Amino acid sequence: MSPSLFLSLLVNGVAMGMVYALLGMGLILLVRAVGILNFAQGDLMMFGAYICACLLLDFELPLYLLIPIAFIWFALLGVIFMFTIYWPLRKATYSQATIIATMGASIILQEVAKIIWGSQPRSMPHLVLNSEGDPAVLQIGSASLQWQYLIIIAVGALIIFLITQLFEKLYVGKMMQAACQDSYAANLLGVPSILTICATYIIVAIVCGICGYLVAPVFMVRSTLGTLQLRAFAGVVIGGFGSIKGAVIGCLLVGIVESFSTMAFSGYKDVTVFLLLIIFLVFRPTGLFKGKIGDKA
Amino acid sequence: MKGKRIIALLLALSMAFAMVACGNSANNAGGNAGNGGNSGEGENVSGGTVKIGLVTAVTGSNSLVGEEAQEGAQLAVEEINAAGGVNGQQLEIVVTDEVDNLEMSVLATQELLADDEIMGIIGSMYSTYNIAAMPSVAEYGMPYLAMGSSSGVANEKNPYTWQDRPLDTAQGAVLADYVVNTLGCSKPAIMHSTQSTFQSLADQTIAALQEQGLEIPSSSIFAFPEDESNYSPYISQVMDGDFDCLIALANQAPSAVICQQVQAAGLTSDMMPLVGSTSFCSNVCITNAGDAANGWYSISDWCPGGSNDVAAAFEEAYTTKYPERTISDLAAVCVYDAVYILAEAMKIAGTNTDREAINNAMEQVEFQGAISYFKYNEDHSFATALTVTQNIDGVPTAIEAVSYR
Numbered sequence: 161m162s163p164s165l166f167l168s169l170l171v172n173g174v175a176m177g178m179v180y181a182l183l184g185m186g187l188i189l190l191v192r193a194v195g196i197l198n199f200a201q202g203d204l205m206m207f208g209a210y211i212c213a214c215l216l217l218d219f220e221l222p223l224y225l226l227i228p229i230a231f232i233w234f235a236l237l238g239v240i241f242m243f244t245i246y247w248p249l250r251k252a253t254y255s256q257a258t259i260i261a262t263m264g265a266s267i268i269l270q271e272v273a274k275i276i277w278g279s280q281p282r283s284m285p286h287l288v289l290n291s292e293g294d295p296a297v298l299q300i301g302s303a304s305l306q307w308q309y310l311i312i313i314a315v316g317a318l319i320i321f322l323i324t325q326l327f328e329k330l331y332v333g334k335m336m337q338a339a340c341q342d343s344y345a346a347n348l349l350g351v352p353s354i355l356t357i358c359a360t361y362i363i364v365a366i367v368c369g370i371c372g373y374l375v376a377p378v379f380m381v382r383s384t385l386g387t388l389q390l391r392a393f394a395g396v397v398i399g400g401f402g403s404i405k406g407a408v409i410g411c412l413l414v415g416i417v418e419s420f421s422t423m424a425f426s427g428y429k430d431v432t433v434f435l436l437l438i439i440f441l442v443f444r445p446t447g448l449f450k451g452k453i454g455d456k457a
Numbered sequence: 458m459k460g461k462r463i464i465a466l467l468l469a470l471s472m473a474f475a476m477v478a479c480g481n482s483a484n485n486a487g488g489n490a491g492n493g494g495n496s497g498e499g500e501n502v503s504g505g506t507v508k509i510g511l512v513t514a515v516t517g518s519n520s521l522v523g524e525e526a527q528e529g530a531q532l533a534v535e536e537i538n539a540a541g542g543v544n545g546q547q548l549e550i551v552v553t554d555e556v557d558n559l560e561m562s563v564l565a566t567q568e569l570l571a572d573d574e575i576m577g578i579i580g581s582m583y584s585t586y587n588i589a590a591m592p593s594v595a596e597y598g599m600p601y602l603a604m605g606s607s608s609g610v611a612n613e614k615n616p617y618t619w620q621d622r623p624l625d626t627a628q629g630a631v632l633a634d635y636v637v638n639t640l641g642c643s644k645p646a647i648m649h650s651t652q653s654t655f656q657s658l659a660d661q662t663i664a665a666l667q668e669q670g671l672e673i674p675s676s677s678i679f680a681f682p683e684d685e686s687n688y689s690p691y692i693s694q695v696m697d698g699d700f701d702c703l704i705a706l707a708n709q710a711p712s713a714v715i716c717q718q719v720q721a722a723g724l725t726s727d728m729m730p731l732v733g734s735t736s737f738c739s740n741v742c743i744t745n746a747g748d749a750a751n752g753w754y755s756i757s758d759w760c761p762g763g764s765n766d767v768a769a770a771f772e773e774a775y776t777t778k779y780p781e782r783t784i785s786d787l788a789a790v791c792v793y794d795a796v797y798i799l800a801e802a803m804k805i806a807g808t809n810t811d812r813e814a815i816n817n818a819m820e821q822v823e824f825q826g827a828i829s830y831f832k833y834n835e836d837h838s839f840a841t842a843l844t845v846t847q848n849i850d851g852v853p854t855a856i857e858a859v860s861y862r
Binding site for chain 1: 694718
């Protein structure tokens with residue numbers, strides 16, 4: 161393998177891993193907050209991509225207006241998602257009811273996106289273009305690295321850093337997690353758990369939306385964009401369910417393995433990833449890092 | 458508490474609605490448009506109409522293809538009805554929803570098969586779905602036009618199954634011939650979806666390239682799953698290898714993404730010829746890939762505007778009726794031609810009620826369609842030609858029509 165090919169595959173793998181990591185991190189936050197595995201995580205990303213495409217292509221908003229308006233829509237999406245999918249079923253006899261509801265939400269989000277924006281895929285411009293208006297590449301030796309992938313890596317790393325700081329270091333984040341995990345005690349102390357859960361859903365929806373905005377120029381805006389979440393699930397399990405650090409590392413591993421596996425097993429790329437998952441489930445079911453999910457009081 | 462119950466009820470209803478929408482049962486695609494009622498000639502099947510079933514995606518991830526298929530069917534039905542119908546009766550299309558999975562496609566076909574008033578079925582655009590539905594088709598003795606192009610459909614030797622598109626055996630041979638003898642390539646890289654249609658087309662193309670004397674090592678074949686979005690690792694390997702041509706075989710939406718990612722990676726048609734399957738000159742591909750689709754060749758069963766008068770007339774009628782479509786796409790024209798084939802068979806059979814007679818008459822069908830001239834072949838396919846196209850300034854341009862039989 162030539163160094164340029166190695167570099168290209170590595171950058172691609174890390175970028176894809178970063179996308180999975182953003183999705184996976186959202187999964188972990190929701191599991192920590194409400195104990196629910198969200199099967200509509202990828203579809204929140206897809207919906208975020210459609211919202212950005214609508215603001216950028218239909219309303220032709222400049223970036224400085226697009227970002228705050230998109231954030232408001234992402235937050236709104238998170239709130240609606242929480243109050244329609246999680247909240248009515250939070251006290252259901254069977255906790256699986258909410259998980260099933262997220263599966264239903266996945267279908268609904270896809271169909272709603274088609275009703276609003278149609279079934280035609282939409283094309284979004286890359287964030288960095290060359291003088292001819294084509295996607296720009298960074299030339300390192302003979303390797304051509306797409307700027308969009310480099311931006312995904314940079315923005316993804318920044319978001320992961322900020323979220324980690326919020327939930328692992330800051331008092332507010334710890335309070336949010338504690339309140340979510342033991343709402344009874346939180347309510348006794350005067351912290352309304354509905355607000356902390358709502359805040360978590362908003363954060364997750366915003367992260368998914370940003371993720372959608374970042375991948376849309378590369379993969380186009382399509383209702384099937386949500387299928388990327390499957391690899392995020394694999395990454396989260398490999399990393400250790402419940403650990404943000406584990407989810408990020410697991411997802412990066414999945415992205416890199418996926419990218420390099422195209423060299424030897426191109427038709428079996430997914431098989432390689434899920435084989436890795438099975439190996440971890442057999443030999444290290446707790447994943448690379450143990451999670452922080454405790455039983456609720 | 459009451460409010461919560463109402464919210465829970467609303468949620469349950471919305472989910473139920475979604476499930477019902479996904480499993481949408483038969484609905485009419487407006488095939489009655491222009492229905493003037495029974496002229497009094499021929500047998501009275503159902504209030505003066507003769508019904509043809511259409512299995513396509515009304516909901517789900519392939520619904521864009523389904524929309525186009527219904528549009529093509531609607532246009533053909535309106536034209537035929539305006540010209541007096543079939544054996545004096547008006548045509549009507551009954552649509553069932555295959556969503557985007559094999560199980561639903563088979564169920565949708567069975568739903569049509571069980572309807573005694575339906576005299577022919579236009580099947581899914583996907584060969585795998587066609588093959589899965591074929592045993593039921595044989596059981597009911599229903600004339601069935603599979604819209605998939607895989608030779609696997611023909612290999613089943615089902616007496617009631619027919620195909621109006623050029624088979625992948627022909628596509629592979631024409632593609633290989635063009636790549637080697639016209640474009641002068643000797644070391645092509647082949648990227649293809651592993652969906653059965655494209656796996657089959659890839660196999661046929663590789664076999665045809667080998668017949669042309671080329672060596673195709675496994676390192677030059679890049680297969681990817683149908684739901685793939687990230688083609689960059691494959692493209693990086695193509696650019697890193699010493700290939701002199703890229704052949705890409707994929708569905709419409711993936712073809713647009715491939716064009717974009719090829720351009721984004723810095724690979725241009727000046728560096729090596731870029732040759733795609735028919736999807737690469739589709740409306741979906743060109744509209745979404747923009748200038749990234751320029752320069753791509755296609756060995757296509759349909760070039761919008763085509764290379765004959767019927768194709769040109771279809772294109773004009775279609776874009777006039779559906780102004781939101783700037784150009785037509787494969788699903789629309791395939792189903793359009795399929796309606797005409799079934800109508801022609803009914804006319805030849807002289808009946809609108811006898812499925813067996815209609816099926817037997819299929820062998821005598823011969824006319825100029827939009828895709829190509831249609832003529833019965835032993836493998837139950839009708840098409841006789843393919844078109845080599847190139848996308849120039851956002852327009853798929855026919856370079857030459859290649860008759861292969």
